[in-house]
Amino acid sequence: MKKEGKIQVWQDYQKEIASDHYFYVRSCIRQNFFPGSEQTFLKILREELNRDIYENPHHTTCSGIGYHSDVVPFDTIQTIVARQFALMTEAGYKNLAVSCITSFGIYNEIIETWKEFPAELEKVRSLLKKATGREFEVPENVAHASDIIYKFKEDIAGKKKFSLINQLTGKPLKIVEHIGCHYSKMFPCKGVGGAEFPHVLVGMIESWGGEVIDYPERRHCCGFGFRQYLVMSNRGYSLSNSRKKFESMEPYKPDAILCNCPGCPMFLDRWQYVIEEMEGKTYGENGHGIPVVTYEELAGLVLGYNPWDMGMQMHQTNVEPLLDKLGITYDPKLKYARKDGKMIGSPMMVGCGC
Amino acid sequence: MKHIVIIGGGIAGIETASALTDAGHWVTVIEKDTRVGGKLNNWSYLFPDFTPAEKIAESLLEKCREKDFSILPDTEVKAIIRNQDKFNIHTSGNQNLEADAIVLATGYELFDARRKEEYGYKIYDQVVTSADLEQLLRPGESLTVAAGKNPKRIAFVHCVGSRDEKTGNHYCSKVCCITGVKQAIELKKRLPEAEIFCFYMDLRMYGKHFEELYREAQEKYDIQFIRGRLSEASEKIDKSLLIKAEDTLSGRPLKMNVDLLVLLVGMEAGKGTASAAFSCGVNCEESGFLKSMDSLLRSNISQQEGIFLAGSCTAPMSLNDTLLHARSAAIEVNNYLKKSIK
Structure with a gap:
């Protein structure tokens, strides 16, 4: 494989990412799956990078899952998105920072629709005004939160407490990266590095000392596909998609899987546990699973944050093998402890690789 | 004058x-x-x-x-x-x-195959264009691929940069179909043990003796023609390539390992x-x-x-x-x- 070829592709897909003053829109589902990730992102931006990032508690779902499931009409989702933009406008911000990949795709799709069909924009202005009395400006810059971490990856590297080096072997950790489909497959130019060889997560891994694994099913869907999991009878498709990826990456012995989408880490994490329960099969070393982390969690680990403060005890594939390789010390007894030391209760069924 | x-x-x-x-x-x-x-x-x-x-x-x-x-x-x-x-x-x-x-x-000019990013030209060593292959077919040139062996399974992709809305080239480059057939036969002559597959949309054998050569490729050289376009190529741990396509005649998705992928690049x-x-x-x-x-x-x-x-x-x-x-x-x-x- 020729790295120069990839570098050429990466150079072809660079995007403008605002450097400060962000209006942050959260994901509907991440706070349940990976509850500390968004808070970690805000902490890194505010405390490590001294950036201004604002969020408004009145912002709502973008309704993207409903839209992609054909239960939310296009006019409705446009108006919901317009309302988010109205909150941003009212707060005096112009740069949108999006936590969710589905939302990121939705915002881009709608803004591009308005560019191509200005009458739609005028219609939505009118609908929002009638419904809420609000007015809005279209954001000047739309970045996914992973774009922002990518932009500041070297600043984070400059403050790092841990490198992505296996302390047991001294070699770079081998990490599989997986971008969300709606990050750049809809609009390759909206993603850092495009759709075929995206650089957004690769850049973080390499800047922080790790090594990226390019495995055959790298581009394959994680299994989150809306129709695969929303309809219960289809969930076997979701599981089989994830399994296909695990089987493909297994020979490379990855130390972790890094994602930038709400759904991908959820399914790549959960289905490892399910596969172990169903087949007794695990894909990591020594009977463990392959830890699945979000980019905020990985940045937080590199910066020395406590993994339990970042909610990493909620992973169904245990993250301890990764923490051990990074050389991070942690107290297993505090895994399910609250800040005040009281226990939150450990899961009835233990996670993958225990 | x-x-x-x-x-x-x-x-x-x-x-x-x-x-x-x-x-x-x-x-x-x-x-x-x-x-x-x-x-x-x-x-x-x-x-x-x-x-x-x-x-x-x-x-x-x-x-x-x-x-x-x-x-x-x-x-x-x-x-x-x-x-x-x-x-x-x-x-x-x-x-x-x-x-x-x-x-x-x-x-x-030949179509720059890097624009079809999903095929990995200039990224994966085993991906070459028809123009690159012509150089390799010269007497004395080695056909050894990255894994250090002669390719055992080879795939050709037709219409790379032709009849393709994604690249903005709607026209047919006319010569790639027959070039693919010719090169597949040449490879089979050099590597009789190799399996060769051509992935095509349509085969346009418009010229004198073209159709006959296409028939010969199938009957005499056992070259397989699969009607379907590649969606992507990826490198495997053994340095071979995993390619994905749809066989549109059987209506089924298809995955295949190949040692060499030849992109039949069109004209611009x-x-x-x-x-x-x-x-x-x-x-x-x-x-x-x-x-x-x-x-x-x-x-x-x-x-x-x-x-x-x-x-x-x-x-x-x-x-x-x-x-x-x-x-x-x-x-x-x-x-x-x-x-x-x-």
């Missing part, structure tokens, strides 16, 4: 120059490279009968030697100015030529043609190729009086078609100059 300047010293340019010299005109060919012959110099064997490309190139050179026309190598056109019935042509070598007619024979108008069009005020088609007065009766005549078109600067063409188009360009130029004498 009338003076004709031909821009481009490829097959079309030299053939037009030869015919116009025979007709008694003074001809100068401007060629941007050191050698004449254009893309022909990079090819090994030609379809449909495996004629060595060198043989055709040599016959062109012989015409250059025998006929009394001038060639300005390593030269590009800087400006063309119309001066009543004449043209003043300024070159990169600071020459000023006066011509009674101009023939544009700027040829084509290229920068030289765009630049020549700009200099002469000649219009281009949506495809970027030069626009003629019409595509049937006046395919050599541009919309600018006194400027003629020859060869694949007007559309993708085979060598045969290029030679015929070049000769018809010479007839049109000759007729035009005769009329202007009257």
